[in-house]
Structures are given as structure tokens and as C-alpha cells.
Amino acid sequence: MDREVDLREFVSARAAALSRAAYLLTGDHQAAEDLVQDTYVVLVRRWQRSGTIDPDAYVRRILYSRFVDGWRRRRLVELPWASPPDAAGGDEASTAADRLTLQDAMARLTPRQRAVLVLRFYEDLTETQAAAALGVSPNTVKSQTRVALQRLRDLAPDAVASFEGVES
Amino acid sequence: MSALHEAFDEIAADVPVYGDLDLAVEQADLEQRRLRTVLAGVVAAAAAVAVIVGAVALTRGGDDVDEPVGPAGPSTPAPTRSQSPQTWVDTVVTPVGGYGWMVPDPVQRARDGWYAAATDYLDPSGEHLDPPSEDGSTFIWRDPGSVYPVEGHLGIILPTDQPDPMDGCDYLLDGPLAAKESCTDESWDFPGVENAEAAYYERLCDSWGPGSPGDDARPGPGVTYETCGDFRVSVAVERRDGAIGYVVVEGRGTVFEYNPFGTDMLAALAADRRLTLPDAAYDVPSNDTVTSVVADHFPGWRLDPETRSVAERPGYAEVWGRLGPSGLSVRVWPAGADPTCGRSSLVRCVERRVYGADDPTTVYVGAWDEEGWADCCPRSSRAYSRQLVYVGPRHTVVASLTRVVREPEDGIGPELDQRVIDLLLDPRLQQGGEQ
Numbered sequence: 001m002d003r004e005v006d007l008r009e010f011v012s013a014r015a016a017a018l019s020r021a022a023y024l025l026t027g028d029h030q031a032a033e034d035l036v037q038d039t040y041v042v043l044v045r046r047w048q049r050s051g052t053i054d055p056d057a058y059v060r061r062i063l064y065s066r067f068v069d070g071w072r073r074r075r076l077v078e079l080p081w082a083s084p085p086d087a088a089g090g091d092e093a094s095t096a097a098d099r100l101t102l103q104d105a106m107a108r109l110t111p112r113q114r115a116v117l118v119l120r121f122y123e124d125l126t127e128t129q130a131a132a133a134l135g136v137s138p139n140t141v142k143s144q145t146r147v148a149l150q151r152l153r154d155l156a157p158d159a160v161a162s163f164e165g166v167e168s
Numbered sequence: 169m170s171a172l173h174e175a176f177d178e179i180a181a182d183v184p185v186y187g188d189l190d191l192a193v194e195q196a197d198l199e200q201r202r203l204r205t206v207l208a209g210v211v212a213a214a215a216a217v218a219v220i221v222g223a224v225a226l227t228r229g230g231d232d233v234d235e236p237v238g239p240a241g242p243s244t245p246a247p248t249r250s251q252s253p254q255t256w257v258d259t260v261v262t263p264v265g266g267y268g269w270m271v272p273d274p275v276q277r278a279r280d281g282w283y284a285a286a287t288d289y290l291d292p293s294g295e296h297l298d299p300p301s302e303d304g305s306t307f308i309w310r311d312p313g314s315v316y317p318v319e320g321h322l323g324i325i326l327p328t329d330q331p332d333p334m335d336g337c338d339y340l341l342d343g344p345l346a347a348k349e350s351c352t353d354e355s356w357d358f359p360g361v362e363n364a365e366a367a368y369y370e371r372l373c374d375s376w377g378p379g380s381p382g383d384d385a386r387p388g389p390g391v392t393y394e395t396c397g398d399f400r401v402s403v404a405v406e407r408r409d410g411a412i413g414y415v416v417v418e419g420r421g422t423v424f425e426y427n428p429f430g431t432d433m434l435a436a437l438a439a440d441r442r443l444t445l446p447d448a449a450y451d452v453p454s455n456d457t458v459t460s461v462v463a464d465h466f467p468g469w470r471l472d473p474e475t476r477s478v479a480e481r482p483g484y485a486e487v488w489g490r491l492g493p494s495g496l497s498v499r500v501w502p503a504g505a506d507p508t509c510g511r512s513s514l515v516r517c518v519e520r521r522v523y524g525a526d527d528p529t530t531v532y533v534g535a536w537d538e539e540g541w542a543d544c545c546p547r548s549s550r551a552y553s554r555q556l557v558y559v560g561p562r563h564t565v566v567a568s569l570t571r572v573v574r575e576p577e578d579g580i581g582p583e584l585d586q587r588v589i590d591l592l593l594d595p596r597l598q599q600g601g602e603q
Contacts, residue, residue: 011189019187020180033186038512040192041267048196102175122176159175 007047010055011040018063024118025067027107039063060133064119068111068134105155113148116141195267195512251522251589253582258518261532263511269534269555271564272504275449275483279304282322285442289433290320296428303484309417309428318419318428323482324443325412326450333404333414336367340400340416348372348397358435361405366431370423372397399423403434413438448502449483451600452563458485458597462498465591466491494571494584500597503564507532507557515552522589531589532557556585558592562599565592 018039022032039062046053106114112134119130120141127138127145134141153160264270283300286307291297298308298317309318325332331339337351345351351369358364373396399422404414415434419426437443453461459471471489488497509517515535523529536553554569567588 008189011187015185015187019185020183022186023180023183024176029183029186032183034511036187037192037195040187040189041195041512044189044192044196103179117172118176121170121172122180124173 003047007044010059011043014056014059018059021118021123022063022067024106024122025064025111025114027103035063035067038066042066057132060123061135064115064133065135068115101156101159102152105152105159108155109148109151112136113144113151116144117148117152120145191265249523249527251593252586255522255524257521257525258533259521261509261517261519261534263509263514263517265512266508266510267512268510268536268553269507269517269532269557269566270510271507271557271559271566273303273484273501273564274504275445275502276303278445278449279483281442281444283307285437285440286320286322289437289440290429305482311428314420314426316420318417318426320415320417322415322437322443323413324445325414325482327406327410327412332412333367333402333416334363334365334406334412336365336402336404337369340367340369340402346371354431356431358405358432358439361407361435361439363406364403364435365405366401366403366435368399368401368423368427370397370399372422397422399427401427401429401431401434403431403438405435405438407439413440413443445483446502448562452483452485452500452502453597453599455485455487458498458500459487461594461596462487462489462496462591465587465594466496468492469496491569494569496588497568498591499566499568500563503559503562506559509534510536513537520589522593529593530558531592532559533585554585556588556592558589560593560598563597565597567592 015036018036019032022035022039023029026032026035039059042062043055043059046058106117109117115134116130119125119133120127123130125133127141130141131138136144149160280300282304283297287294287297290307290309296309296311298310301307305321305323307320307322309320311318327334333339336353341351349369349371351367354366354368356364356366398418398420400416400418401423402414402416404412406412415438417427417429417434462469463471469489469491471487483501485500486497488495490496509532513536515537517532517534520531520533521527521529522531532555534555534557536555552569552571554571556567556569558565569584569588
């Protein structure tokens with residue numbers, strides 16, 4: 001019973017962050033919801049077994065590995081990031097346009113490139129931590145990050161201009 | 169905080185909280201129950217695969233089994249039509265929530281009443297019984313003072329020439345009594361029924377310590393608690409209409425100290441009118457018939473010894489076994505509505521016109537990939553789950569295949585699909601049962 005309480009407390013504390021990460025990865029609300037739900041199912045199965053796990057690291061590994069390994073082949077082709085809504089005016093419109101351009105550029109990255117960017121610059125993980133989440137080497141994270149940032153610059157130079165200087 | 173972080177924050181600012189943990193628990197439990205149906209075959213397959221992993225690839229990408237699978241045996245009815253990948257016309261099915269094909273069972277409504285009856289007799293305070301099982305024929309009773317639950321099965325059948333719960337110990341025992349085992353039959357008068365039979369089986373623990381039978385086959389000086397063992401109790405009543413209602417419970421400990429249920433209590437449950445089934449349920453082929461049909465189509469298939477010859481779920485046949493590196497199970501129950509496709513772990517769900525677009529014969533084919541097999545399977549391997557469903561004129565037939573492969577090989581190819589579809593369409597699975 002205590003384990004179930006622990007599980008519920010963990011999910012309650014992490015659900016919002018997981019949801020945001022899933023959305024950044026998939027760029028689609030339905031796909032993000034599916035990804036989070038699938039992650040919960042795997043987490044529950046693991047939680048029901050005996051033994052201890054580091055829930056933060058485990059759930060992150062599930063989420064990102066499912067996205068990179070499994071999600072891509074059946075989802076990403078169907079789910080480009082959302083189409084831009086009608087443009088508004090003024091500063092708000094400019095901000096929205098930048099954001100949408102960034103989203104559009106993100107959609108053109110490979111799943112792994114997208115994952116390393118979210119892990120490194122949204123979750124603020126180190127290369128080593130990001131590597132553990134993806135099951136790859138820190139060197140792979142480093143190189144993928146560099147390539148992903150360069151690709152963003154190529155695809156959306158205006159939106160990415162303000163990120164120049166980001167450590168890669 | 170980097171500018172990129174701020175941009176990500178802005179993108180994700182309005183994202184709602186996704187996910188439903190309660191639903192995830194249900195999905196996980198459902199998956200476990202489904203996986204259990206093929207677990208024995210798959211674990212055996214995984215073990216076999218593990219032996220060769222150091223020398224060769226886990227599979228070679230084909231669907232070869234441990235014995236060549238030839239054409240169907242002589243007892244197989246000659247098919248009037250043939251189907252193949254060339255005749256198939258697939259339409260992708262839109263997935264909904266859940267896992268695998270969710271196939272309606274029209275008998276389920278009747279079984280739903282069974283749990284209410286079990287609660288009335290076995291747990292009127294509502295403190296001990298777990299929520300009802302998926303099919304309603306199994307219950308788990310827990311005592312807060314014990315770590316071991318009592319598991320029960322209940323149902324109703326018509327008499328056959330197979331051992332049934334009215335046969336008492338003959339039903340409970342798998343063979344001759346071994347050392348430390350005992351079984352006692354009891355007949356008694358119970359109001360409102362023709363006959364009532366009970367059987368009490370128990371197996372006491374061996375002694376522990378050096379020299380115990382488990383160590384070197386010699387009696388040893390170890391200690392055995394007097395109440396250590398396993399028990400199983402069956403209570404069956406023959407009703408006025410000839411049907412047999414029964415309850416079987418099993419748990420840890422000795423039978424008279426740890427069985428929480430009185431014999432009359434179990435008999436009252438077995439005789440309760442809510443323990444009923446529609447006529448269509450008795451029409452389902454027996455496990456033996458299904459076994460024979462599967463073996464005809466797949467001579468290399470090996471029935472798992474855990475498959476019992478007596479249907480533990482009336483109105484439902486289920487057999488499972490190993491087919492080379494795959495696990496293959498087949499289930500049959502009265503025909504109902506068409507299945508819906510669960511999107512969890514979904515790879516693909518299609519509605520397949522097997523004889524071409526102009527013929528209505530349809531088999532539902534779905535593929536899911538499995539997480540959580542790391543405990544059973546070699547590293548870098550993956551288990552693919554494939555379910556094919558045929559809703560026939562009288563019965564629904566579901567075949568489940570699971571294969572462990574080394575990633576990224578494909579698990580199950582169209583050749584195996586074709587043979588499984590032939591199995592699903594076998595007219596013997598649409599004939600009346602012998603229960």
C-alpha cells in the first residue's frame with residue numbers, strides 16, 4: 001500500500017513536467033497524451049514489481065526512449081507540429097511568429113535531435129544525465145546537440161538568432 | 169536559464185496535465201492478464217533463444233518453428249476457398265483507448281453477476297475480496313493478517329465425460345498422490361440441489377535443512393511447521409436442471425486451519441441462481457477440441473501442460489503453447505460484436521478482408537510491441553505481440569502470438585499470419601461444444 005501511495009505522490013509531483021516535455025517532443029497534444037499515458041503504464045508495471053528504482057531517472061528514460069525508439073515510426077510521420085494559427089498583430093504577433101517558427105523547425109529535427117535539445121535545454125540536464133536518459137554515450141549527446149542546434153539555425157535563423165551563444 | 173529554455177517554456181506554457189494513473193493501473197493489469205496467456209510459451213521460447221544467443225542471431229527473420237510445419241493434417245476440413253497475402257484487402261482501424269483487440273464477450277453480462285454472488289456469501293462486509301477479475305470467474309480473498317491471498321474460481325458447467333468438480337479428488341488431483349499429499353472426498357445433503365460434493369486437498373511442506381528431500385533425497389533433521397503447506401478445496405452441487413455449479417479455492421497453509429470458507433458457504437454460492445450462463449456459452453468447443461484444431465494447423469505447436477482439460481471459464485475455451493520461438497494461444501467464446509483496437513503500444517491494427525474486397529469474411533489483425541520483458545529476455549531483444557480475431561457465425565476466435573526477437577528484426581511475418589488465419593477460419597471452431 002505504501003508503494004502505491006509513493007507512486008501516486010510521484011506522479012502527482014511530476015505529471016505537469018512530464019506533460020510539457022512530452023508536448024515539446026511530439027508537438028501534438030494527442031500524441032503527447034498518448035506518450036505520457038504509455039509511460040505511466042510502463043512505470044506502473046515496474047512499480048508493481050519488487051525492488052527499488054530511481055523514479056525520476058526511470059520515468060525520464062521511459063518517456064524519451066519510447067519517443068525516440070518507438071514513437072517515431074508510427075507517429076511522427078502523421079504528426080507534424082501544429083499548423084500556425086492566423087497571425088495576430090503587434091509584439092505579441094512577432095513573439096508568436098518566432099515561437100511557431102521554432103516549433104516548425106523542431107518538427108524537422110530527428111526524434112533523437114529533438115530529445116537531446118529538450119533534455120539539455122528544457123530539462124537542463126548534463127550531457128551525462130541526458131545520455132543516461134537516452135541510453136547513448138555522452139559523446140553522442142554532445143554531437144547530436146551540436147548538429148541539432150546547427151539544424152535549427154539553418155531552418156529558423158531569425159528565431160534562433162537569440163540563442164546564439166548557447167553551449168553546444 | 170538559456171534563451172532556448174525560455175522559448176521551450178513559452179511553447180509548453182499552456183500544456184495541460186496529461187495521463188491518468190488509475191487508467192494506467194488498469195491497463196497494466198489488463199496487459200499482465202493478456203500476457204499471462206502466452207507467458208509460459210514465451211518464457212520457454214526466450215530460454216531457448218538465450219541458449220543460442222552467443223552463437224547466432226536470435227532468429228533468422230523467418231517464421232520457422234522447431235519442426236517443419238506441413239500442410240494441415242488429414243482431419244482438417246478441406247477449405248473451400250484459399251486466402252493469402254495476394255487476396256487480402258486491409259483497412260486501417262482507428263485505435264481507441266486500451267491495449268490489444270478489445271473483443272466483446274456476450275457472456276460477460278452473466279458473469280458480472282457472479283461477483284455479486286461471491287461477495288454476498290464470502291465477504292458480506294466487503295473487506296476481503298479484491299475487485300472482480302476481468303471475466304468474473306476468479307476472485308482473490310485477502311486476510312489482513314496473512315500475506316497469502318486465497319484464490320478462487322467459480323463457474324457452472326454441464327456434465328461431460330471429463331473430470332469435473334463433482335468428481336472431487338479425481339478433479340483436483342493431477343495424478344497419484346505424492347508424499348506429503350492427501351485428499352478427502354465428502355458427499356452431503358445440501359438443500360435445494362440433487363447432490364453436493366466436496367474435496368479437500370493439501371500438500372504439507374517438506375522439512376527444511378540439510379538432508380531434506382529437496383537436498384539429497386534423504387529424510388533430514390530439518391524443521392517443518394505443522395501448518396505449512398498448500399491447500400485446494402472444491403465444492404460442487406448438481407442442480408435440479410442438471411447443471412453443475414462449483415467453487416474451487418486454493419491458498420497457502422493447511423486446509424482446515426487456513427481455508428477461510430465453510431463448506432456450506434461455498435455450496436450456497438455454487439447453488440446460487442446468479443451463477444448462470446446463457447445457452448450459447450455451453451456451445452463453445454472444449455479445450456480439447458481447440459487443442460486438436462490448433463495441432464492440425466501447426467504440428468510443431470506444443471501444448472503447455474498448464475492448459476487444463478477442464479474449462480475453468482465456462483463459455484470460454486483457451487489453450488496455449490509454444491510454436492518454435494513463439495508463444496501461440498487460441499481462445500474461443502460466443503460470437504459478439506466486432507473488436508475495437510487499443511492504441512496503447514500499438515504498432516498496427518487492420519480490418520482484413522481475407523478473400524478479397526468482395527467477400528465479407530473479415531479477420532482483425534493487430535500488432536503491438538511489448539515493454540517490460542527485460543526480466544525474461546536476452547538483452548536487446550524485444551517481444552512482439554500479434555492478435556488476430558475472427559468473429560464467426562457462432563463463435564469468436566482469437567489467436568495471440570508473441571515472439572522474442574533481437575531488435576530491430578521484425579517479429580512475425582505474413583506467412584505465419586496466413587496460417588493463423590486458416591486456423592481462425594477452421595469450421596470446427598464454429599461447431600457446437602461438448603461441455
